[in-house]
Amino acid sequence: MTKPPDAGLAAPLQLAVAQLAPALRDEAANAHAIAAVAHAAGADLMLTPELSLTGYGVADSVHGLARAAAPGQRLDGLSAFDDLPGQVVVGLIERAAGGPFNSAAVLEGGTVVFRHRKVYLPTYGMFDEGRWFGRGAALDTWSPAPGWRAGVLVCEDFWHPGLAYVLASRGIDLLLVQAAAPGRGVTEGGEHGAFASADVWERIARTTAQLYGIHVAYANRVGVEGGITFAGGSLIVGPDGAVLARAGDVGTATLAVELTSAARDAARRPYAHARDDDARLVMRELARGLDVFGPAAP
Amino acid sequence: MSDTDAVARVERVVCGVVEAALAASGAAGLLVLDDRSPEGELVHGWLQRAFGDVAHRITVLASNVQGVEPAAAQRMVADREYGRMLTVHPVNRTMLLLGGAPPRADLLPLGDVYASWIRRLHGVCTLSDEVRAVADAVGGLERLDAALADWIDARADRAAALAGLDPAAATRLMELYERGRFYRLWPRLVPKLGARTLGIDLWD
Numbered sequence: 463m464t465k466p467p468d469a470g471l472a473a474p475l476q477l478a479v480a481q482l483a484p485a486l487r488d489e490a491a492n493a494h495a496i497a498a499v500a501h502a503a504g505a506d507l508m509l510t511p512e513l514s515l516t517g518y519g520v521a522d523s524v525h526g527l528a529r530a531a532a533p534g535q536r537l538d539g540l541s542a543f544d545d546l547p548g549q550v551v552v553g554l555i556e557r558a559a560g561g562p563f564n565s566a567a568v569l570e571g572g573t574v575v576f577r578h579r580k581v582y583l584p585t586y587g588m589f590d591e592g593r594w595f596g597r598g599a600a601l602d603t604w605s606p607a608p609g610w611r612a613g614v615l616v617c618e619d620f621w622h623p624g625l626a627y628v629l630a631s632r633g634i635d636l637l638l639v640q641a642a643a644p645g646r647g648v649t650e651g652g653e654h655g656a657f658a659s660a661d662v663w664e665r666i667a668r669t670t671a672q673l674y675g676i677h678v679a680y681a682n683r684v685g686v687e688g689g690i691t692f693a694g695g696s697l698i699v700g701p702d703g704a705v706l707a708r709a710g711d712v713g714t715a716t717l718a719v720e721l722t723s724a725a726r727d728a729a730r731r732p733y734a735h736a737r738d739d740d741a742r743l744v745m746r747e748l749a750r751g752l753d754v755f756g757p758a759a760p
Numbered sequence: 761m762s763d764t765d766a767v768a769r770v771e772r773v774v775c776g777v778v779e780a781a782l783a784a785s786g787a788a789g790l791l792v793l794d795d796r797s798p799e800g801e802l803v804h805g806w807l808q809r810a811f812g813d814v815a816h817r818i819t820v821l822a823s824n825v826q827g828v829e830p831a832a833a834q835r836m837v838a839d840r841e842y843g844r845m846l847t848v849h850p851v852n853r854t855m856l857l858l859g860g861a862p863p864r865a866d867l868l869p870l871g872d873v874y875a876s877w878i879r880r881l882h883g884v885c886t887l888s889d890e891v892r893a894v895a896d897a898v899g900g901l902e903r904l905d906a907a908l909a910d911w912i913d914a915r916a917d918r919a920a921a922l923a924g925l926d927p928a929a930a931t932r933l934m935e936l937y938e939r940g941r942f943y944r945l946w947p948r949l950v951p952k953l954g955a956r957t958l959g960i961d962l963w964d
Contacts, residue, residue: 587956587961588952588957588960588961589961644952645773645952646952646953646954646955647953647954647955648766648769648770648773648872648953648954649766649769649770649873649877649953649954650766651765651766651769656769656772656773685780686776686777686779686780687780688777688780688949688960689777689949689950689951689952689957689959689960690952690960691773691776691777691951691952712772712776
């Protein structure tokens with residue numbers, strides 16, 4: 463039986479992306495700002511930038527700002543989150559064995575329902591995260607609404623395509639990416655703003671969306687810490703790789719798009735990527751290349 | 761995109777960093793340590809547009825204190841007359857890399873802007889005599905800045921980045937660069953515009 467083209471398997475998902483300017487080390491103010499945007503947006507699911515609760519350059523304050531954020535846990539002392547609408551993905555510093563971690567926590571009514579710990583910690587050039595944070599060691603997905611499956615990555619994670627691949631292989635419809643991406647390339651400028659570096663993020667987001675036939679939401683922050691200006695340029699990309707919504711490179715903003723499974727299906731129909739992908743082959747060849755099971759047979 | 765657009769972008773980013781520095785420091789205002797250079801005019805103009813009366817300028821072209829060079833006299837006047845302000849020096853990136861000890865100011869807003877870019881916009885830029893001599897020896901300021909950008913911003917192998925330059929000039933360039941290494945390790949605030957910025961991701 464053939465489904466009508468616009469049938470879809472899930473109700474539309476109201477997605478919001480909040481481009482924020484977190485105040486460094488001021489969790490109370492940041493929580494209020496996040497809650498205010500969430501209430502105004504009224505979305506089913508809202509994404510905020512990396513470390514939206516604490517700001518990025520916390521340095522030695524990392525331990526003082528770390529908080530327990532395991533699934534099932536309420537975030538202590540943040541009453542602004544008690545009545546959040548829908549689900550909100552906040553960036554915070556998680557206190558746990560092996561940490562602290564740079565984590566994305568999905569909150570529902572102030573309780574953590576899902577959590578991703580940043581896997582790849584940039585520790586080169588201007589970045590020093592390996593000094594402050596422990597590495598995440600797992601990937602998982604969750605269902606933000608009936609019929610929808612989502613995954614989340616944090617900043618540098620998105621530059622390692624293997625992670626998006628793993629999540630896509632688990633059948634996600636939506637990939638959420640938190641970032642605190644600094645702006646570079648001001649004298650050259652970018653396609654849509656002041657920073658040439660923002661163009662690269664957009665290319666990665668659009669390519670990822672199209673390769674896997676998924677929606678990609680990218681929440682980058684704005685504002686300044688020290689000499690670093692964060693580049694903004696938050697995006698929502700459709701499963702065909704088209705940009706559905708874009709924020710500027712300066713100033714806070716809220717993007718809002720209704721996601722439909724029909725759009726996902728329509729984007730995937732011309733191709734057979736999901737059907738033909740062979741994750742076991744990938745795993746086998748990765749293991750062979752890494753010599754996991756001993757030398758390959760001649 | 762035009763140079764006008766590029767200047768507007770740079771101005772916006774620089775002023776954003778300065779605004780955040782003002783807020784974070786609690787300073788009463790900004791004091792541009794000016795020497796009537798094109799960079800000084802540029803920076804003071806930006807800061808006045810962005811911050812109005814909060815942005816001051818002090819110019820000391822000559823010193824009446826025996827044995828005290830103008831820059832030092834400038835600082836003495838600044839400390840005495842202007843209280844707790846963030847000092848701003850308009851040194852360009854070429855001079856920051858090759859000019860020896862960086863100016864002693866809290867903010868170096870053009871620290872990521874090469875002298876050749878300034879000259880393209882204004883017809884002139886500020887170079888010390890010794891840096892100008894190296895620029896002339898390698899075939900011009902654009903050639904010098906291109907070599908610096910290749911070597912430092914793009915992290916190219918030094919030998920490859922300086923290949924094609926007159927060997928004696930390349931040696932002199934390296935001498936000037938090495939001379940400032942100690943001071944570059946502990947710089948003042950430079951707004952990040954490019955690939956590698958002193959104090960943020962350039963520790964060399």
